[in-house]
Amino acid sequence: MEIDLKNFNKESKSEYSSNQKLKARLKKVKPKVLDEKFEELHQEAFREIGCLDCANCCKTTSPIFLNTDIDRLARVFRMKSSAFIDEYLHRDEDGDFVLNSSPCTFLGADNKCLVYEDRPKACREYPHTDRKKMHGILELSLKNTLVCPAVFKIFQQIGKDYRK
Template sequence: MDIESFNKFAKTEYSANKKLLQKLKKVKNKVLDEMFESAHEEKFKKIDCLQCANCCKTTSPIFLQTDIDRLARVFRMKSSEFMDTYLHRDEEGDFVLNASPCPFLNEDNTCLVYEERPKACREYPHTNRKNMHGILDLSLKNTLVCPAVLEIFQDFGKEFRK
């Protein structure tokens, strides 16, 4: 599926996924974590992020101070210079990129700073972590960005309709 088709489909499925979210919130913590981890493993055996990179093209990770310091060293800059060049504070007070797509995204969808990328990039789309209850709302938002997350929700929706 191309990104334009994905974006359209994800938007049409959002209200159904929002309803599904209410059902997922009732699932026990450990069971929910296991559901997501298993689904994550299955999806990422089939999906190649380098074919998509929609996350890098449309959203910004949150940059922690450790991310800023590490990337500043990569570019041989002071942390303050890195922040002035690439980042601003969003409405929640987090450091995020000034613009999309990510300035470190190469034309072939690889990452210029892959080995040193921010923690949020390393963990994205956050579907294989513990305490999924704590990030279900974020996961719902990620159905609009990541085809794998959308597919996970689609699969869960089928399960809950049985």
């Protein structure tokens, strides 16, 4: 099932301020309870939404490339790490290595990652909604409601319990 990204973009932006308020309420939830709720809703959302049907993260944002990611991908392309950086990456305003352009250079026309087995750590962990210590990444998760339909769905679902 292909995701209507235009509609998602419009809806996620219209709900953003509401989700900001929800994020503030979620900070008051006990950490273990919040982690369990996110894990449950993560599983539920990804039973319904397939990454290959969307790939909006790969189309619109760049992961942060750690040195280990750069070295690994440079080996895949039989390049020196410095050459990989020169060809594909630049430093953002925070000093992190990110892609020069979007959509991701390594995204295939079928939404499959051309370097999937060797993809950066940030891509492996995205959208970070199935991990522990969600309190620490609520701001990131809020931002991801604008990128990932699954994260948006998680916020919509969790909001049923914590929105007032």
